[in-house]
């Protein structure tokens with residue numbers, strides 16, 4: 001039996017309707033921006049395996065750090081114990097995060113980092129004896145698939161089976177160009193009419209919505225409104241963190257600072273699942289008390305796994321190299337040139353670039369559904385041509401590993417350009 005046949009017998013894949021979906025591709029090897037399947041067909045991973053892998057597949061530097069940690073201390077519980085990799089990682093991260101971030105809480109994935117932030121926002125007010133239960137989020141937000149993260153997410157087919165079972169979330173429009181004032185007004189209105197505890201947002205780029213982008217000035221204004229009303233702000237940088245927007249964090253474009261930040265995806269260079277939520281000292285202090293009931297009763301078995309910490313430390317040092325910083329600039333330049341080349345194509349209705357993120361929207365007669373026919377045709381075309389891209393409805397985006405070579409990147413552009421001819 002092939003790997004695919006054995007897979008079909010026992011495995012249940014994410015976001016997959018197994019009755020209608022194409023069979024998965026069995027990948028056997030990865031190196032740099034390339035992956036190979038069991039028939040030795042080569043693919044360019046132009047979405048960094050769901051945005052997790054900036055430094056290349058099977059990266060030897062990270063692998064060596066993991067091996068060294070695994071053979072020194074692979075894991076120890078973090079309740080009542082600590083270890084150097086977690087301490088150094090916290091020190092290093094806090095040194096590069098906005099300088100109001102003072103405390104680091106570990107978990108396992110993007111959704112749990114959001115879950116922790118939302119629980120802290122709600123319990124912050126509980127601990128202070130104030131009744132605030134509403135979370136504010138953007139339309140079409142994506143914050144993950146666990147319950148509070150799902151409640152904050154606004155992409156309906158991810159959440160429709162669970163309507164009526166969520167914590168209270170009120171949505172405001174994204175302040176895309178020309179819509180800023182609607183967003184500001186909506187935020188004022190929502191805060192006036194609800195007991196709002198927190199506002200969660202994907203800073204500058206909404207990834208899962210199709211790389212929807214908006215300006216830092218608009219986000220600054222929203223953060224200001226929240227601060228004036230004592231509403232806690234949560235920057236979900238799970239996708240945008242570690243260089244994707246051209247700066248280390250999307251929040252580096254802001255003058256305001258969020259109260260909390262969520263990090264995961266590229267944190268360990270795409271090697272080991274790990275996530276971090278960071279907090280201001282004001283937040284930590286609201287839980288610091290003689291009363292045990294004011295503590296944060298949240299934790300996961302593998303919290304602060306030393307091997308994950310070692311992978312994150314190795315990843316951070318790669319991000320800081322001159323070579324990697326030059327890659328960010330090189331890819332951004334490539335994207336801007338490609339945007340110029342395609343933006344006037346009759347099939348392209350919009351295109352945008354921020355950092356290493358490129359997106360274009362393809363003209364459609366009807367509104368394209370997230371996993372609709374157009375999307376599937378595009379996806380299949382890219383796969384046939386050896387490029388891994390997962391369009392969102394009619395939106396094709398590129399978010400490559402930073403180590404992608406110029407010729408690989410040009411190949412991705414060519415395939416995207418030829419896709420415009422088949423639609």
Ligand SMILES: *Cc1c(COP(=O)(O)O)cnc(C)c1O
Nearest residue numbers: 109110111142143144207238239
């Ligand atoms: C992917 C993502 C999440 C969820 O992360 P998981 O690791 O898949 O649970 C949350 N927020 C944003 C912005 C994301 O892109």
